[in-house]
Amino acid sequence: MVSIGELSQQTGVSTQAIRYYEQIKLLPAPKRADNSYREYDDSDVERLQFVKRARQLDFALGDIAEILAFRDQNEPPCQYVMNVMAQQISAIEERVADLQRLRDELATLHRAGLTMPEDIEMKQCVCHLIKTGLSNEVGNDE
């Protein structure tokens, strides 16, 4: 039997996060010692290790809860996990593409800004470009 502090150390999850997981029912309410301290056993450690690792893989707590619910009902969660993973992968790919587009846009604006004056009114400087974008200002003869 380990205390919440020991569980925290063994898993690298903060004690507040552990209590939070209990509150949202991701972890079962543990037994209490006479002094009302929480007491955890090996299966609790294992469950929390799974949660920790799934969080590192950016699974949402709701997804993790569903995965654990399968197991709690003696059903293999693997199929569900595979689906969540596939979704995660495409979500990440989309997010990366978005971020790269954003990065390119910022880098272009930044380069443009290096050649521009400071301007309180923001009509002639990089601040203005933020609002309008580059297209109708730079490299666009019309």
Added chain:
Amino acid sequence: MVSIGELSQQTGVSTQAIRYYEQIKLLPAPKRADNSYREYDDSDVERLQFVKRARQLDFALGDIAEILAFRDQNEPPCQYVMNVMAQQISAIEERVADLQRLRDELATLHRAGLTMPEDIEMKQCVCHLIKTGLSNEVGNDE
């Protein structure tokens, strides 16, 4: 003079977001009509357009507030903006690298999962791999 609904339509920012921006003092409290409806003028439209665009570039509201504060005090914000941009760019690059690492890890787990059985106990299936990672399970003879 335009109403909050019209401002919303002209900028693509929701009315709730506009009220929220007012609340956190990103936008000044506008004049009110006799019926206490908010009334906005051209400079409000312009300011909100700047905010919108900066948000699309993923600037934090706090950064945007600082940029606008420069202008409100008749100082050119450009230097500050350039710094924020440079920070944004490296933050994004880091985030992209993190996400790509994550994506690779998930993709590898997913591929491994395709060849594994379903397992309630999660000792022999992809769910187990989530907890332990691949290294000591797959492609590792020892």
Added chain:
DNA sequence: CTAAACCTTATAGTAACTATAAGGTCAAGT
């Protein structure tokens, strides 16, 4: 005996909003 290092609960704060409730105002239609 007291100070530190634990533990407990409850509550507020984070970011950037969205959603909801409960109500006031206004223009158009019957």
Added chain:
DNA sequence: ACTTGACCTTATAGTTACTATAAGGTTTAG
């Protein structure tokens, strides 16, 4: 005149996954 619907108002709760704080009880070491 009245009602319907589309606006507007404020205030509050919910989102995500926690962290931080307050205010207190317990245990251990010196």
